Amino acid sequence: MTRTRQAVLSVLESTKYPLSPTELYNRLKKQKVAIDPVTVYRNLDTLKGLGLVTQLKLHQDGQFRYELREGREHHHHIRCKSCGRIVDLLLCPLKKLTAMIEQETRFVVGDHSLEFSGWCPKCQ
């Protein structure tokens, strides 16, 4: 656990929605933490490997985002098409569906992605 890695983690701890590497880098810069963007990418990747952080990709959002794993259970997101605000959703209704799909396609399902986009209350 190096100083930089600690800094990356602490930014994630202070954020309520998933951050992109660039957003994370900009926050560190604002806090006068000297760190290279590449190091942010690498640390996020390492933290993901350690299981401390989850990587995700949202619908219509051309970059990866990361959030702390810490006790949070499997969930999905909705993202505002206008201002980009991201909000967690509580439920995931796909357990039954997964079984149906395995039967229909003979695939073994490993993973799914379910993301919504729309307009948040402020942008409607």
Place this chain on the structure above:
Amino acid sequence: MTRTRQAVLSVLESTKYPLSPTELYNRLKKQKVAIDPVTVYRNLDTLKGLGLVTQLKLHQDGQFRYELREGREHHHHIRCKSCGRIVDLLLCPLKKLTAMIEQETRFVVGDHSLEFSGWCPKCQ
């Protein structure tokens, strides 16, 4: 409707799964159709604008894909993590869920993305 645009459409017509611009370009090259990759991108974008073609992005697949719209109704896909094979899924169970999410978040839902990945029968 130019010669090139016709060529792009005809490749899409002869394919059963959504193609990326690069895949489409390579098929045209194999058929000795002289066309610039940029033109493929632009034609796909135009066809999307005309409503003839649907653009989609699959889970864990870092590029856009396009398929003919032509009578096909809203559906989702499953993609093999090993060989990349893509198969259509028949049902979309998200109508009720959308209403619940609108109530929970006060967002107006405009769109959703639901993609599965796993291992196809051959790759298991």
Place this chain on the structure above:
DNA sequence: ATGATATTTGCAAGTGACTTTCAGTAACGA
């Protein structure tokens, strides 16, 4: 503490998937 080994870092350069610019070419309408 100290030196050996392994890991992490910054910088520069490279990739891949688009996007933009611009000048030349092809299509269509009056």
Place this chain on the structure above:
DNA sequence: TCGTTACTGAAAGTCACTTGCAAATATCAT
């Protein structure tokens, strides 16, 4: 067929990453 408009190719640009490499930090056994 002339003129306007849309389309095309080539080159360069952008954005989000990824890789190579040498220098700086950590970690660990002694």
